[in-house]
Amino acid sequence: MFENKTYWLVGASHGLGHALAHALDDRGARLILSARSLPPLQDLAKSLTHAKALALDVTDKASVAEAADKLSNVDGVIYCAGAYDPMSAADWDVDSAEKMADVNFMGALRVLGHVVPDMARRNAGHVVMIGSLAGHRGLPNAIGYGASKAAAMHLAENIRADLRGTDVKVQVINPGFIRTRLTAKNAFEMPQIMAPEDAADRTLKAMQSNRFSTSFPAPFAWLFSLGRILPIKWFQAIFKKNT
Numbered sequence: 001m002f003e004n005k006t007y008w009l010v011g012a013s014h015g016l017g018h019a020l021a022h023a024l025d026d027r028g029a030r031l032i033l034s035a036r037s038l039p040p041l042q043d044l045a046k047s048l049t050h051a052k053a054l055a056l057d058v059t060d061k062a063s064v065a066e067a068a069d070k071l072s073n074v075d076g077v078i079y080c081a082g083a084y085d086p087m088s089a090a091d092w093d094v095d096s097a098e099k100m101a102d103v104n105f106m107g108a109l110r111v112l113g114h115v116v117p118d119m120a121r122r123n124a125g126h127v128v129m130i131g132s133l134a135g136h137r138g139l140p141n142a143i144g145y146g147a148s149k150a151a152a153m154h155l156a157e158n159i160r161a162d163l164r165g166t167d168v169k170v171q172v173i174n175p176g177f178i179r180t181r182l183t184a185k186n187a188f189e190m191p192q193i194m195a196p197e198d199a200a201d202r203t204l205k206a207m208q209s210n211r212f213s214t215s216f217p218a219p220f221a222w223l224f225s226l227g228r229i230l231p232i233k234w235f236q237a238i239f240k241k242n243t
Contacts, residue, residue, distance in 0.1 A: 001208050003028030007126075008074045010058065010111055011081030013040040015180035016130065019200035020080065025049055027204070032074065034067060035081070058107030059099075068114035076126035077115050079108045079152070084182040087143040097144035104148035108155060116159060119168045128207060129156040131174040133215055136224040137232070139239055141188075153213075160212055173206050174215040174224075175199050192220045 002024055009024070011017040013035035021031055021044055031051040033041045041053035056067035058081050083103035085096045108129065119125030134142050135149030156172035163170055177183055177190035178199045194202075194217060206214035215221040227235040 001027075002204075004030065005075040005126075006030040006032065006073075007076040007078060008032045008034065008054075008071065008115065009078045009080065010034045010056075010107075011079065011130075012044060013037060015082075015182065016175065016178055016196050016199050016203070017078075017080040018044060019196035020078065020203060021048060021051065023197070023200040023204050025051060032071065058111060059102045061110055064107075064110040064114065068111075071115070073118065073122065074115060075124070076128065077112065078128040078130070079111055080130045081107050081111075082130070082182065084145050084185070086141045086185055086187075087145070088141050089143055092143055100144035101148045101151075104145070105151040105155070108152050112155075112159070116163075116168075120163060120166065123167045125168045126207070127156070127159060127168065127170045128203075129153065129172045130203075131156070131172045133174050133176045133221060133224045135174065136215075137227050137235055140236070156212075170212065171207060172213050173203050174213065174221070175203070176215075176217055176220050192217045 007024060007029050009017060009021055009031055012021050012033040021033060024031060025048040031048060032054050033045055033051055034054050034056050035041055036055065036057045038053060038055040041055060045051040045053045054067050054070060057063040081103055083100045087093060087096060112127065116127060129152055131153040132149040134146045135153045139146055153172050156170060160170040177193040179193055179195055183190060202216050215224060
């Protein structure tokens with residue numbers, strides 16, 4: 001599925017994005033690697049078989065447009081850029097909350113707006129949004145992050161609705177905790193935390209499936225699937241005891 005296909009991987013310099021770059025390269029994909037800082041991208045590109053670095057700032061409309069102008073047709077786009085700070089309503093940091101919304105959701109609007117219409121015209125392509133289990137329902141200490149991931153996951157549903165019946169494949173993939181520099185900020189227990197490489201393998205498996213939405217790891221993810229139909233007071237009571 002991936003061999004000789006060109007994927008634009010946005011958010012490639014760290015964590016899941018970095019691991020995805022290696023996993024896709026191992027499967028023969030050609031990669032355009034994007035993130036804000038160019039040197040880490042260049043180092044990553046040098047370690048891969050067919051990859052090039054294309055720096056951009058997803059929070060800057062002009063930067064995204066400039067990067068997109070350098071692209072030819074891509075077979076797929078993976079939006080993996082992410083920002084996170086643990087934050088409660090009582091300790092609301094407006095700047096941090098805005099940054100999470102800008103990177104996790106608004107950045108996706110900026111990036112996908114430059115590639116999805118072209119895929120629709122060509123009737124070909126693969127759109128992958130990296131959501132989060134935290135986007136399913138409201139959790140404690142997730143001001144900014146949870147809402148922005150929920151918005152990104154909803155955006156994937158919008159795209160799917162509009163492109164249903166075409167040959168453009170749209171997917172949203174919702175991991176649980178991944179061991180990264182972002183989750184290192186957490187002071188609470190993180191059930192079934194995954195190595196980035198494990199999460200990347202699960203992501204590629206999901207990308208090869210015909211499912212629109214994939215959440216992992218089980219059984220932790222089942223709690224969120226069930227939680228979507230539980231009364232909110234029951235669902236939040238579970239997490240109040242574990243955060």
